[in-house]
Amino acid sequence: MNMPLEQKIQEKRSPLRNFRELPIFLFIVGMLIVFSIVIPGFLSARNFVNISRQIAVVGILSMGMTLAILTAGIDLSVGSILSFAISIGGMGIPDGRTIWVVYPLVLGLGLILGLVNGFLITRVAVPAIIITLGTMNIYRGITMIVTQGRYITPIPSQFLYIGRGLTPFLFLLGTVILFIYITLFTRFGRNIYAIGGSEQSAVYSGVPVQKYKIAVYAISGVLSAFAGLIFVGRSGFIQPQAGIGYEMNAIAAVVIGGTSIAGGAGSILGSFLGSVLMGLILAGLTMLSVDPYWQGLVTGILIILAISMDSFRQLRSDRRTL
């Protein structure tokens, strides 16, 4: 944030030394080694497929969340959009609607809800955390009222392909690559960093801040709906309570991945690695038959470690300039 210019230039010149994601990458490798030694059967293809499926939903949610947080915003409504889109978009499934009707409908609902978020955030000019806290309630409420809390089951097998085998993970990888490209190599991506760095300067340098913000929340909405489709494919039914608490997991993945909650700094790759690390550790603990009750402890400590590391780096560089 308040880095001296020389240091910024230096950061640009030596990409490997300042590879922000390096610590978390090493941590993942370390965890893999530890788990493969400690847990017999951890290093099996089936196990990795399992873990990859668990990572996919939160991983995809964390992509949209990364964009929102990079603009110094946040999207608390991702879990609610997920359940809204699949519960209401999937209402035609018992009447025999096919994926060609349901999938566009679900994604379209996600887009609309995301656009609503974006419009409210930019037009009402209220912090994103408040707006999305509100819409999180509203979307969840509407979902529960319309569906009366009922599950949709059974789901025809055509809806399950997306959740089988490596498919979820491949979709996640595709999303990650797409958004790495967008954030690093397009004007849109660079401007998102600019908005998060200083919204006022972005306005003064002619960035259409309002439009970009709306786009960010719309993207987050579509990705939430998409994650919902994978969720349905994995679980085999549609439940209106789906996605409760997912926003916190997605935020955790983003923060563990080194993205600053203040905006303007961070990366898609980091968030991807963050969700991989979380998924890996949770899977490992489950295989070590640690009670699932203690999972939150691990997530919490990971978050603290990740942000402390960032802060130490910041404090050290502050001291160096003094």
Added chain:
Amino acid sequence: MKPGSEQFRSILILILVNVGIILVLSFLSPTFLTYENLLSVLKRMSELGMLAIAETIVFISGGFDLSIGTIMAISGLIAGQMYILGLPFFLCILLALLGGMAAGLMNALFIVKLRLQPFIVTLATMSILRSIVYGVLRGKTLSHFPESYLASGDLTILGLPFLFIVLVIFALLATLFLQRTYVGRQIYAVGGNERSAYLSGISVNRIKYTVYILSGFICACAGLLFSIRIRAVIPDAGLNSPLEVVTAVVIGGTAITGGKGTIAGSLLGVLALFLLTNGFSLLNLNPFWQLVVLGLLLIYVVGREGISKALVGKRLKKKTHQSAAIK
């Protein structure tokens, strides 16, 4: 609070909202305006009201505390667990309160020493503490408490439930603290502009420690009230409270960016929330209407200026654009 000020106006709006809800519900439901029903509403809002007091103080200082509901859960757990271990009960209560304050201190240490964002720190401590509650309780509930302790939940003083009176006393003390003491005013100053507060000689760090430890203490008290009300300690206590409390507090006119807010406003927000819940259940409506109404209310109350500008049209587009940028 001066008449005509923004604070005064938002409290006035909230009083009107509450009166409106009461009027509509008493027309729609014959059982709404009975002593028993209102008594149960007041009793039920006590612990969430306490959490709202804590969150209001944190918000005024420019902070954020997601761990309120979890501190509430863990303090009840400490009291219950220590009593089972055979400690004298007053010591259990003391330990529960100290536990809450320790959790607040932990939040403050991370926020002050490492200069971390309160939202993320308290997200992490929320996750950690909740996991401890789950791990210790393992889906069970604790209901071994002294009878005299639990009986205080049925106590009424001057026709008002004891639990509600505790809330009122805390609210009065907190209001006095914020409005009339030196430290209280400093909390507003830090939330208004941390840099200028620092430059005018306020020990910003000390204020932050005070705020989070105080928040932990109040949440611990809320945990005790909750265990009295439901006569047990449950693992999911306060799971949704951050959401409900933040909504109520923000509806009550407290700025999420810090520097302004009142306890009275927050409690009126909590009251509206509970009246709505009560009304929806009396009318046999889907309880999830409450979520929709609350969400709409939240967005409306916070964004009413922005909304009216947006409704007036593009004439003001440029202006909002600029003001949004400045924020």
